Amino acid sequence: MDSKKQQQRSVKKSKLHPLNKHQGRYNFNALTKACPELKPFVSVNKFGDESIDFFDPKAVKMLNKALLKQQYGIEYWDIPNNYLCPPIPGRADYIHHLATFLATQHQGNIPKGEKITCLDIGTGANCIYPIIGTQEYGWSFVASDIDIVSMENAKEIIRRNHKLKDRIEVRLQKNPNQIFKGIIKSKEQITMTLCNPPFHKSAKEAQAGTQRKLQNLQGKKPVKAALNFGGQSNELWCKGGEKKFIKNMIKESKQFSKQCQWFTTLVSKEVNLPAIYDALKRVNATTAHTIPMGQGNKISRIVVWSFQ
Secondary structure, X not given: OOHHHHHHHHOOOOOOOOOOOOOOOOOHHHHHHHOHHHHHHOEEOOOOOEEOOOOOHHHHHHHHHHHHHHHHOOOOOOOOOXXXXXXXXXXXXXXXXXXXXXXXXXXXXXXOOOOOEEEEEOXXXXXXXXXXXXXXXXXXXXXXXXXXXXXXXXXXXXXOOOOOXXXXXXXXXXXXXXXXXXXXXXXXXXXXEEEOOOOEOOHHHHHHHHHHHHHHHHOOOXXXXXXXXXXXXXXXXXOOHHHHHHHHHHHHHHHHOOOEEEEEEEEOOHHHHHHHHHHHHHOOOOEEEEEEEEEOOEEEEEEEEEOO
């Protein structure tokens, strides 16, 4: 392999946050030592490097189990079949960007410990954001979702990991049309909310997005779309897509302006920013920021707002 190709591959994750543990290529030697169950899924690819088949949902899930065990000390982690299996480096990036943002409000020091309370909207069966946030910074989390199976699975992950007990509280959102209502308790104070909203407007659009993802991974049009990272309908799409979901979130956030210091959300599509900022103006948010974020070739961003 020539040096140019080596350089291109070595900087594949160069846009990750500096505090992110997942820089560079995966260390499969360390990962398989921490989680021997991963070993059968590891093989040498065409570049001569150890890797897994990222088209195999079982391999992707086992990689996540190994990463969580090796990097965060999580002894037990599992998700039901066909539920979202998130790429951990990107999820960790959101947490680290929030930590850096909070540092700007604390004389440049990242605030740590359980007094920092975060609300994860749509935590899913994987419970990834609360896991990373508690293990990296000691924060406390409220994890909410509309899906009962997700909530029960998240509870099981917490129950079977002593590091997570008493650090994460799971709350079921009984009304799918509400985001903060029914979750934030009366007089409860939240430091920061976070959310990875459903990106797509319909199941058809979500399927097309999967096709593009697989094509980017494989370099050619896939014969059949398979969700290598899984995902239930409520995890992948909602009526009106990302823009509508975030606009609803902004509108409802106004009612909790005195209980939450910072509201945040991922925004996948840059084209949605003007509508989002217009919505923030309509509710009279006193502060709003966009934090750029990128992993490999993917560019994303976090929108942060406050009424305080």
